[in-house]
Each structure stands twice: as C-alpha cells, then as structure tokens.
Amino acid sequence: MDSSNDPELRIQALKQPLWIGYGRAVALRQQMEELFNHPRMHRMPNLAVIGESNNGKSMLLNNFARRHDPTLAPGYSVNDDKIERPVFLFQAPPEPDEGRLYNRMLTELYAPGSEREPAESKLRRVSVILKALNTRMVLIDEFGFFQAGTPMKQRKLLNALKFLGNELQIPIVVAAVPETLNLLQSDPQVANRFEPVFLPKWKMGEDFQKLLATMEKTLGLRLPSNLAAESSAQRILDESNGIIGYMSELLQKLAIDAIRSGAESVTLNALKEANLKRLGWVHPSRRHRYAG
Template sequence: MSEPFSHVAPEVREVMDRSPAERIAVAQADQWVDYPAATAALKRLEDALKHTRASRMENCLLVGDSNNGKSSILRTFVQRNPSRGWMTDEAGTPQLRAIPVLLMDMPRQRQDELFWKAMLQGLACAAPRRNEDLEPFACSLLEQFEVRVLVIDEVHDLLLEGTPRQHRSRLKLLKSLSNRLRLPIVVAGTHEAEAALAIAEEVDNRFEPFVLPRWNLDRNFRGFVAAYERLLPLKQPSGLAERETLIPLYNVCDGTIGRMVRVLKRAAVAAIESGAEKIDAELIGKVATLPYGKERGRAAG
C-alpha cells in the first residue's frame, strides 16, 4: 500500500492533517526549488565569495527581466552565507562578528549619501550625523564586519532619475569601492542595468554579465513545475507537469518564474478553499486573470 500523500514532499506530508488555514499559509510561503539557471548563478556568486583578494576584483552583473528570479537567487545566496553581525557573549558584552555577504538595494534617488545610508541600513548600523562622514564610516564598517561580497539589487533604479553624467558618477563610485576594499561587487537588475553599465566602458568591463533567460516550454520548465507541485499541500495530485496543465501554465506565466509561482500559489489557495484539493487547467486560467491580492475570495467562489 502506498504511503498517504506520497505526491507531496516528506516535509509537506507533516502538515496535511492541519486546518485549511494552516495549509494555505504553507502554500503561500516562499519556497526554493533549484533549476539549472539558478544553480549556475549561485555557483558564480559562491566563486566571487571564495575569490582571493586582489587589486582588481571580478565583479558580476546578474541580469534578467523583471519577475524572473533575480532577487530570490540573491536572498538564497545570503541565506546560505548567513550574517552573524552583533552578538552578545555570556557576559552580555556586544561582540562584532563577520558578515560574509551584504545585501542592499540601490536607492532610486541619485544622491551619494543615500547610497551610503542604504549600505548602513543593510549593516543594521546608524548613520553618523554629518553626511561627509558617511563614506569613510561605511567603508570602515565593511572592513570591520569582514564583508567578502557586496550585493546590490535593483541596480536598474539608478536610471530612474538624473542625467547620464550622474549615472556615470554612481557607477564609478562602485568601481572605486571595489578597488579600495578589494571587494567583489555583484549587482542585479533588468536589461536597463546593462545599458547603465555600458555608459562608462571602464566600469562596464569590470562587471561580467550573467543572464537569466526567460523560460521555454521544455524539460527544465516541466521539471521545475513538477518539483514545485510537491511543495503544495494539496490532498490530491494535480499532475501539473502533464501536457493538459503544463501548457496553460506556461501560457499565462509570460516566461518568468515569478509569474509562474504566483499563479501556482493562487491556484493552490483556491483549491484548498473550494475543497477541490487539486489544480487543473480551468483553475489556472481563472486565477491568472485576477488582480494581485484579490484572488482568494473570487477564485474559490
């Protein structure tokens, strides 16, 4: 006799007897599923972390369309190399610990002081009173916390305001920071980020692009969908990797992993609330057309 709920992963079986509300919470939680492009990207980031300090560090641009997994990859990289930050010893005295990977967002405004303040926020440190002290203070903390890789997400936001000259100035700031601290920098953004880096050739050639392509309807897509289904706490198998559901799912996800996962989460919630306990092509089409955040009541009804 087969084990009950053998269509889901072992850790998910543990929640199958819980209330619908609890299973909905599991369905809505962020999950990590490896896939070839993400595995290769994480390998590239790990290589940067392990790189011996040198006068000219190799930096990386993680580039892809919006909603195609860049931020999830960065968060996974940080989680695999956790920050230890400020801790207290047995006597209650604060002790400084290493932060191997610092993740920050690129501020949309072009002022340099906002860049340094965003960095300090990532370090969970208060800014000095005077703006002119921001840069040396932040750089000293990067060394004190033994930061090995600086990761900057949403670097395309650099293009939202300012002139090309101002964009070039911000990019040269990154180059200077990498040179001064012998620190590899990973930036992530849309294809606009490539255009931003191309503004200054001397900066562009320091950032090697790693492109996350849109998904194709192939075995990688099928494999990801099959693996993700095993993480959904539905009492009936949906067969999402079968042609009848795989093609409709691909057609509504626009080739991006973020859209795909959002649709699957919506569909799982609707399936639990309705009592159907499985996802089919009709449900995929229904939840794919709902405004974000309003799927629960309408999809189940």
C-alpha cells in the same frame, strides 16, 4: 489539532517564501560562490545578474546571502559579541545618488548618520565597517535606476562602486533589469568589471516542465496535479509570460483555492480563463492598464 489537517495553517505555510533550485539558478549561485572564494586583488571581478522584473533575481541574492550571512540566521542578535557579515546584501536607492547609496548601506549596517554628512565621510565609514565585519562580497538588489538621474550622477555612482570594490578588494554583484546593461556599459572600466549573466524568461520545453514538477511538490496538495503535462504547462506559461515570480503567484492562488474547496489538485479546468478570473487573477501584461 494536527496542523496538516488545518486548511488555514496549510495556506500560511504555502505563503512562505521558498527557494526553487532549478538548473540555471543553481549554476548562477555556484558562480557567485566562486566569486565569494576569489583571492583578494585590486581589480576584483564582479557580476551583473540580468533578468526581467519578478524573474527570480532577488530570490537568488537572498538565498545566497542566507547561506553566508549569520545576521540573517534565526536567533541572531545585533548585540552578539562577535559580529561578522561575510555577505552584505542591500537594496539600491531608487535613483543614482552617491550619498543615498551610502545612506542605504549605513542604515543596513546599523550606523546611520546625518543627511548633511559629506559623501566622502560616508564612504570612509562604509569601508571601515565592512572591513571590521570581514565582509567578502557585496550584493546590491534592484539596481534599476537606469532611467533616473543625470548621466553625471550615474557616472559618479558607478565610480563609487568601482572605488568601493578596489578599496575593500571584494566582488560586487548587482541584480538588474535588462535596460540597466546600457548604464553599466556606459563606462568601459565598469563594463569590463561587471560580467553580465542572465536569468531569461522561461519557454516551453523539458526544463520548464521539470520546473513545474518541482513547483508542484511545494504546493502541499494531497492529489497529483500533473502540472508538467504539456496542456497544463502551456496554460501556466501563457498566464505568467514565462516569468517565475508570476508562476509562483498563480500557482499559489490555485493551490489555496484547491485547499479551501477540498479539490486538493490543480486541474486543467482550474487553469481556464473563467476560473482564473473568478480567483482575481490578472494577466501580467494587463496589470498596469487603467481599467476605468
């Protein structure tokens, strides 16, 4: 059977994660590329990618890592003779604890140790392993423990990152929500090293309409939806709060329904509140409210 005629196979393809190369994201990726190629020095420049939750920070870091990290390539085996990891991506622990940070890194590096191992020992092992892997950049996703832990623990973790960057002479890129800026700026030495760059919420305009036109092409529908038209674009903007992750989720729901129903298009009627409710769509602002 031709998979292009099987609705469920089309829906499975639609659910695969997909990089949307819009202007701001491509510009930030290029900035990361320049950091990646920066000559080694004691005081390496770093980046803090700042944006609302679900607004594309993780997708940006993952896309960059896939372009440079052979361990993320199809068919990679940890038993390969020659292993290099030029870009090391991992998710930060949920609270600012130096030992947990190293534990997370060591686990991702297939070298976990004892919980009782001193932090200094873990740091030495992280440093040795990353040097052996020829790591040239560290990416830390979900760097969002700005409300957790004591100020002392927060400072110790920031100092650990600063030391790691100095020891390896490589740049560090963190992805965080806007509130984390206060944490990074609490230490002048750290603030001077982490340049903040922003992924802002979307607003109505030509760039947003171009984004929707690009996203429409990824839906795999057989009829045009004209999502970039002002009326449809405004509805999508309103329902997503200008957050690209919610846009993707909303359009995926609508496209799945269009495939299963045979409509093969996301119409303005499909974007009406009653239809979105039928599909189980909940506006982002109402998702954390108790509905008892």
